[in-house]
Amino acid sequence: MELAELCGAAGPHSIDGDGSAEVTDLAYDSRAVGPGSLFFCVTGMTSDGHEFAPTAVEAGAAALVVERPLGLGVPEVLVDDARAAMAPLAARFFADPTATLRIGAVTGTNGKTTTAFLVRSILERCGTPSGLLGTIKQVIGGEEVEAVRTTPEAIDLQRMFRRMLDSGDGACAMEISSHALVLGRADHVHVAAAAFTNLTQDHLDFHPDMDDYYAAKRLLFSGVEGRRGPPGLSVINIDDAHGKRLAAEFGDDPSRLLTFSADGNPKADLCASDVSFDASGARFRLTREGVEHAVELPLPGHFNVANALAAIGLVSGLGIGIADAIAALQSADPVPGRMEPIAEGQPFAVLVDYAHTSDSLVNVLTAAQRLTTGRVICVFGCGGDRDRAKRPLMGAAAVEGSDLAVLTSDNPRSEDPAQILEDVLEGIGDREQVLVEVDRRAAIGLAFEQAEPGDLVVIAGKGHEQGQEFEAGRRIPFDDRQVAREELRGVGYVSATATA
Numbered sequence: 001m002e003l004a005e006l007c008g009a010a011g012p013h014s015i016d017g018d019g020s021a022e023v024t025d026l027a028y029d030s031r032a033v034g035p036g037s038l039f040f041c042v043t044g045m046t047s048d049g050h051e052f053a054p055t056a057v058e059a060g061a062a063a064l065v066v067e068r069p070l071g072l073g074v075p076e077v078l079v080d081d082a083r084a085a086m087a088p089l090a091a092r093f094f095a096d097p098t099a100t101l102r103i104g105a106v107t108g109t110n111g112k113t114t115t116a117f118l119v120r121s122i123l124e125r126c127g128t129p130s131g132l133l134g135t136i137k138q139v140i141g142g143e144e145v146e147a148v149r150t151t152p153e154a155i156d157l158q159r160m161f162r163r164m165l166d167s168g169d170g171a172c173a174m175e176i177s178s179h180a181l182v183l184g185r186a187d188h189v190h191v192a193a194a195a196f197t198n199l200t201q202d203h204l205d206f207h208p209d210m211d212d213y214y215a216a217k218r219l220l221f222s223g224v225e226g227r228r229g230p231p232g233l234s235v236i237n238i239d240d241a242h243g244k245r246l247a248a249e250f251g252d253d254p255s256r257l258l259t260f261s262a263d264g265n266p267k268a269d270l271c272a273s274d275v276s277f278d279a280s281g282a283r284f285r286l287t288r289e290g291v292e293h294a295v296e297l298p299l300p301g302h303f304n305v306a307n308a309l310a311a312i313g314l315v316s317g318l319g320i321g322i323a324d325a326i327a328a329l330q331s332a333d334p335v336p337g338r339m340e341p342i343a344e345g346q347p348f349a350v351l352v353d354y355a356h357t358s359d360s361l362v363n364v365l366t367a368a369q370r371l372t373t374g375r376v377i378c379v380f381g382c383g384g385d386r387d388r389a390k391r392p393l394m395g396a397a398a399v400e401g402s403d404l405a406v407l408t409s410d411n412p413r414s415e416d417p418a419q420i421l422e423d424v425l426e427g428i429g430d431r432e433q434v435l436v437e438v439d440r441r442a443a444i445g446l447a448f449e450q451a452e453p454g455d456l457v458v459i460a461g462k463g464h465e466q467g468q469e470f471e472a473g474r475r476i477p478f479d480d481r482q483v484a485r486e487e488l489r490g491v492g493y494v495s496a497t498a499t500a
Helices: 003-009 049-058 082-093 112-125 154-166 178-182 210-222 241-249 302-316 322-329 358-369 390-401 417-425 440-450 480-490
Strands: 014-016 025-027 037-040 063-066 076-078 102-107 130-133 137-140 143-146 171-175 193-196 233-237 257-261 270-278 281-288 291-297 349-353 376-380 404-407 434-436 456-460 467-469 475-477
Touching (some): 003 014, 025 082, 037 049, 063 082, 102 112, 102 210, 102 302, 112 130, 112 171, 178 210, 291 322, 302 322, 302 358, 349 358, 358 376, 376 390, 404 417, 404 440, 417 434, 440 456, 440 480
Parallel strands (some): 025 037, 376 404, 376 456
Antiparallel strands (some): 281 291, 467 475
């Protein structure tokens, strides 16, 4: 595609040089530049893409998108914001794939991953090959790809959408983070249906306060003039205070709004009642337009009922009827690292979960209490270089929801792990039911030593993650699920499958 034709989507700009230069690819990382690439000089939080422009030119960049003239001998497209230019140019370059590919997007603090997994599972079981973009993994044309971030950069995102369409996918279930909405990664994505799960304290290292965090999430539903329209259908949790506010702000057209409640609110369009669950899953009655439906879900916990309602609402905006959605949910795939059981023949239960906010920890521990007649033991920590204000809240949630809390490291990153633990302890009044072990593997082993027959151990915070992050970017292999199995085997437990 010719540079001038491509840049017609960029808004106000000027081209210094040959506008007929042929662009064969897009890149924002100089290491990904090849002959014919258009390189975007993005100014980030820690680096400036303009500094890498000479390297991009040496690698064969056909042109540069810049915020200031560089004079490197190739055409330069001068814009106010190189990052903001990525989405519209990428959408045009890849022929606007989401104009055809049906996008079901979910945002919120907790529940995004499970909801997106459920949406894809329903779509696939109802005959629509579908992609998946989220925290755990990406699936494109049935092929799994490791996820680098919850919502990819705009160029990567549009490239993935194009690959999905070309490989036969008809829809995509995706998580959209508040970072992505603020930074414009999801601009120029046509969203058929969008769901809001909840909003609780998190990411206040990025957002100055909860109002700003809410405003970021709101962007998905309001649209942004010239960048993205509102979704065809908004699916909103009105059990959540922020969700109730969001529904009130966008409820002018009932045909474009679908509310849901896992707490039995009769005002909700999708209302769950008679909720029950055990270790095998959840069961509830779903009322929609006066008609009741029995729902069985192979995921335990009241919070997963809310995730299921969000998924049912989302797929309705993608053309799947409620009866088909409910039938598909009965055999939905498990979500890695979300209430995932670990069984090695031990006389107590072990669950690994990603819960890393105070609200999600409360939800998981509340569910755990209903899954055992014994004690609940919780292993948890807080990440470094992230929202510090939530640390004491996490401590309070762990102590309130468990009989014994084992406080340990999560991903300390550049911070002193011991100081992070002290921050968490500030939220804990009675420390008699708290053990502190900074080494995460040792902490998991300590929890198992304390567990008695019939108890339930919840290992929270990392879920599916397969590494632990330390200072200077150092990362060591660490998977809570694998470590739990190794620690259990180390004290003599053997799973039935291992002996078969």
